[in-house]
Structure formats: structure tokens, C-alpha cells
Amino acid sequence: MSRAAEAKLPVVRPLDRRSARRRAAWRRRGQVLAFMSPWLLGFTIFFGYPLVMTAYYSFTHYDLLSSPKWIGLANYRYLFSGDPIIRTAISNTLWIIAVAVPLNAIFAFGVAVMLSRARRGIGFFRTVFYLPALVPPVAATLGFVYLLNPATGPVNNLLRHLGLPDPLWFDSPTWAKPSLVLLGLWGIGNLMIIFLAAVIDVPKHLYESAELDGAGGWQSMRWVTLPTISPVILFAIVIGVIEGLQYFTQAYVASTIAAGSAASATEGANSLGYPLYSTMFYPVLLYQQGFRYFNMGYASAMAMLLLVVAFAVTVIIVRNSRRWVHYQGPAVR
Amino acid sequence: MTSATAKAQPPTFTRRKPPANVRRRRFLVTVADHSFLIAAALVFLAPFVFIVLTAFMTNDQALSPDLWPHPFRFQNFADVFSEAPLWRYALNSLIYGGLATLFLLASSIPVAYALAKLRWRGREAAFLIVLVAMLLPPQVTVIPVYVMWAKLHLVGSLWPLILPNLLGDAFSIFLLRQFFLTIPDEYLDAARVDGCGEFRILTTVVLRLAKPAIAAVALFSFLFCFNDFFGPLLYTGESPDNWTLSVGLAQFRTVHQVQWNLTMAATLIVIAPVVVLFFLAQRAFVEGVTLTGVKG
Numbered sequence: 001m002s003r004a005a006e007a008k009l010p011v012v013r014p015l016d017r018r019s020a021r022r023r024a025a026w027r028r029r030g031q032v033l034a035f036m037s038p039w040l041l042g043f044t045i046f047f048g049y050p051l052v053m054t055a056y057y058s059f060t061h062y063d064l065l066s067s068p069k070w071i072g073l074a075n076y077r078y079l080f081s082g083d084p085i086i087r088t089a090i091s092n093t094l095w096i097i098a099v100a101v102p103l104n105a106i107f108a109f110g111v112a113v114m115l116s117r118a119r120r121g122i123g124f125f126r127t128v129f130y131l132p133a134l135v136p137p138v139a140a141t142l143g144f145v146y147l148l149n150p151a152t153g154p155v156n157n158l159l160r161h162l163g164l165p166d167p168l169w170f171d172s173p174t175w176a177k178p179s180l181v182l183l184g185l186w187g188i189g190n191l192m193i194i195f196l197a198a199v200i201d202v203p204k205h206l207y208e209s210a211e212l213d214g215a216g217g218w219q220s221m222r223w224v225t226l227p228t229i230s231p232v233i234l235f236a237i238v239i240g241v242i243e244g245l246q247y248f249t250q251a252y253v254a255s256t257i258a259a260g261s262a263a264s265a266t267e268g269a270n271s272l273g274y275p276l277y278s279t280m281f282y283p284v285l286l287y288q289q290g291f292r293y294f295n296m297g298y299a300s301a302m303a304m305l306l307l308v309v310a311f312a313v314t315v316i317i318v319r320n321s322r323r324w325v326h327y328q329g330p331a332v333r
Numbered sequence: 334m335t336s337a338t339a340k341a342q343p344p345t346f347t348r349r350k351p352p353a354n355v356r357r358r359r360f361l362v363t364v365a366d367h368s369f370l371i372a373a374a375l376v377f378l379a380p381f382v383f384i385v386l387t388a389f390m391t392n393d394q395a396l397s398p399d400l401w402p403h404p405f406r407f408q409n410f411a412d413v414f415s416e417a418p419l420w421r422y423a424l425n426s427l428i429y430g431g432l433a434t435l436f437l438l439a440s441s442i443p444v445a446y447a448l449a450k451l452r453w454r455g456r457e458a459a460f461l462i463v464l465v466a467m468l469l470p471p472q473v474t475v476i477p478v479y480v481m482w483a484k485l486h487l488v489g490s491l492w493p494l495i496l497p498n499l500l501g502d503a504f505s506i507f508l509l510r511q512f513f514l515t516i517p518d519e520y521l522d523a524a525r526v527d528g529c530g531e532f533r534i535l536t537t538v539v540l541r542l543a544k545p546a547i548a549a550v551a552l553f554s555f556l557f558c559f560n561d562f563f564g565p566l567l568y569t570g571e572s573p574d575n576w577t578l579s580v581g582l583a584q585f586r587t588v589h590q591v592q593w594n595l596t597m598a599a600t601l602i603v604i605a606p607v608v609v610l611f612f613l614a615q616r617a618f619v620e621g622v623t624l625t626g627v628k629g
Contacts, residue, residue: 038444039459049477134611135608136607146596303473310468
């Protein structure tokens, strides 16, 4: 076999080398294309094309049954000046982002610092704080609606026992969102683990030199710990805001369960936002408009606004971060 | 407690005994830290405790201020299974999670490899697009995608949730790429010198070195599917036969208005597999990490 191949060896002329190199380059390109092909196809079918179609649908009236009808800017006009609920949905979403994101970050950071200083039982505490993050959101929400249910829930039993006021929690327009924030704080685990890794990674010599300079506990926290872990804080904020813009499951389940009126998945949609639209968040409204009322054109306009906001928020946060985020290692400038 | 804390101190401090007031302050700080941790741990565990206890109560007890079930009503769990087809939901969750994870690994690994280890023009731009696709809310594209599946008559089944994974998933590609970057190029070059094609390098060298990362991605993917609510609600909301545990659980309470004991039993049944999986996988992860540490 090998002898036969040797016998057939072509004479290599100088010109052939160039074409061989070119052929090799094409083969490499084909290889990259083959490896990338799942993503290229997926990106086109499930991202690029839908993005274009969302833009198109947003200028139409479309109910899935009949073909889309061009209505120009009518959806956007209704979005910005006609819809009575959208203002509530937007302000609820901003509220949950403004309250939950910093609170989650502070709480996760606090627990991480305590854990990093603990002398014993770190493994046990870490598991305890992480475990709730694993609980499926639907199950966690159900659990909290039970724990916080006004009449017979354990939390209100305890509060009454202590002579404290017992709020209506998920049944009260003022307390429904704070209840969701509590639910979020319970599931802090992932963030806590990330903060813990960052806090442990802060080089010891930085603390020592701060101590030599006469810094107390708070000062070394402010001038050593926080600057060193600032990339993680940025990460927590970006992820928190992006998750806030998608906030759906907990709000959907809490409102339908607390309202208790639903008999099927479809009817459940009627109690969305219960009580009094206090848990009506932007993605919940988008779902209701698009998939319960089948106002797909209007829902597409909402999706376009969400796209612009999500994109802008990411860019703004990442841009401004240069002022206060400190990356370790050699300076790039 | 004092002697224990003194012993646990790192050797640099034991060289010279710190003054008494410093030692006392350190001790108090330690006590404060630990009491905070213990209090917070109790608060974090309390929901679990209440869910478990209520799951064993009779309906009357669940509505009373009683904390401890007497008697323990194990019948609740049998009732839950007879009230709702939980096995059916569990099977659907398993189908969704299993197939999606399998497809996602098969499609995302080569993409991550090309983004991390092959050199080509436009690679950084392609990676940036992956990042953007990962960060944008899924609601932005959900309407045309739904219309697409509706036209294919697949709304009502789990396929709209499973099939897209054949074409890669941004988050998994991102994670795998980050791990592939840590594999030294020397290994791959050695294989190339030996006449190994890129595909064989991927299936032999890279896959073997990246086992822990692949296991982590598979676990994340499965947990995501198991926890996913928006997707199954959107596509199977109208066909209860295809509900997953998440959707089934969300509907369970609505059939049984005030039966908190049964609802909490169902909740417990959904939480339990995840917690068990965590404790099993935790060991596997630690082993994986230590293995790579020894080899590296």
C-alpha cells in the first residue's frame, strides 16, 4: 500500500506550493464553518430572523389567525400614550430593579464577608445559604405564598404572637412587591457564592499594608475589599438588571395563586397583576397581550421597546463602570 | 471557645501574643460574626422547615396555628399523586431536560471549540454576538418564534422547547469557551503534529480534559429545563398532557383552593429531586475539580 503511494508521488513544482497553501486555507475555513454551523443556523433562525419579524409585526395588527395588517405607528402610539396599564407595568419593573438589585447585592456581600471570616462550619453555612437558590422558582413562590398567607400563614402567626402588625403580603397592593423582594433575598445563593470567591481572593498583603497605614475595619473594607471585588459588583448589577427586565415566573405564580381564582392555565392569566396590578411587570404584560389576548402586533411593539432598553442599560452600565471598577493585574493604559 | 479560636489562628499571629484588648476585640468580632451567621442560617432554613411540616399535617392543622403535625399524615403524598398526574409531569420534565441537554451539548461543544481554539478572522466579533444573544431578554424574540412553531403545528408539544437546543445555546457556548481557553495550546499542537484532525482533537483531547466543565454545563442545562416555567407555560399551557412539573405545580394549588397541606406536599415533591441531585452532584464536582488539580 505505502509502496504504491510512493510510486505515485507527484513531482512538486514551485507553483503547486502556493495552490496547496491556498487549498489548506480553504480547508481550514471549511472546518471553522462546520464547527460554527450549529450556532450560525441557530442564530439566524432563532435570533436574527425573529428580531426582524418582531420589528415588522410591531407595525401591524396581528392575531395569529389572519395575516398581519399594516397599521403604521398605531401600536407605538398606544404604547406611549394610550395603554392605561403599561405605565404601572413599567414603574413596577423599575421598582423591583431599583429595590431588589442593590438589596440582593448588599445582602449577598454581607453574608459572603461573614462567611469568609467564619472560623468553623463554613461548609455547612455555605450549603444552607446556597440551597434556596436551587429550589425551582415555582415551588419557592408557592412556599412563600403559603408562609406569608395573611390568615393562617406561619409568618403572620409569629407577628401576631409578638404583637406586631400583620400585613396582607401577597394580597395587599403595597406589600405584594416587598413580598417578592423577600422571595428574591431567599434565593441569593448564586450571588453569595460568587461574592465569597471574590472576597477570599483579595490578596492578604493589601489588608496588611492598609493596617500599617492605620486603616480600621471599615476603612479597609471601603478602600481594599470593595475596589478589589468591584468587577464582581458590576457583574451582580448587570445580571440583576437583566434578570429584573425578564421578571416573570415569580410574579405570574404569586399573583395567580394569591388570587386563587384560576381553574386552568388560560384562566390564570386573568388574575395577572393581582392585587390591583401591583405585580404587573413588563414581561407579564407582554405575555398577557401577546399570548392571552393575541395582540401580537402590540406585544411586538412592547418587545421592541424592551430590546432598546435592555441594550441601552447594558451599554450604559458597562461604559460607566470604567470610573469605579478596578481590574487587577498590570495596568492597560 | 476562646482556646479554639486561638488555636485556629494562622501561625503568623501566634509568634507574638497580641495584647489582651486586641484579643478580646477579635473574640467579640468572631462571636458577632457567628451569631449573625447562625441567625441568618435559621431564617434561610425556616421556609424549608415549614414546607416540610405542613406537608405532613391534616388540612385542619394546616389552617391552625399549630407548628408540629400530630399525627403525621403520610396519606398526603398518596393524595397528591391521585389528585394530579405528577408522574406524567415528572416524565415530561425528564424528557424536556434530558433531550434538551443532550442536544445542547452536541451542538454547543464544537462551536465553543471554534471560538476558543481555532484561529480565524471574525472570531472576536462572533463571540461578542454570542454575548449579546445571551444578555438580551428572550421576550424580545418570543413572538415570531411562537408564530413559527404555530405554523409548524408544534405548539402544544414540548418540541419547541427541545429542538432549538440542536442549534446551540448562547450561555452554554459562553461557559464552555471560557473553560476551553484554559486548556494549554501545547496539548492541541502536539496532537496536530501527530496528524490529528481538528474533529479528532476535539473528541479525544479536549473532551477528556473538559469533562468537569461539560458535566457542569449539563447540570446547569438540566436544572434550567426542570425549573423553566415561561417556556412550558407558553407552549404547553393548553395541553395538560404535556405539562412539566413546574407548570403542573403552578396549577395544582388552583384546583385545591385552601388545601395547603396537599399543596406543600406537592411542592416538597418538586423540591426533593433538585436537592438530592445537588448533594449527589456536589461530590462529583468536587471530585472533578480535584482530579483536574492533580493532573494539572
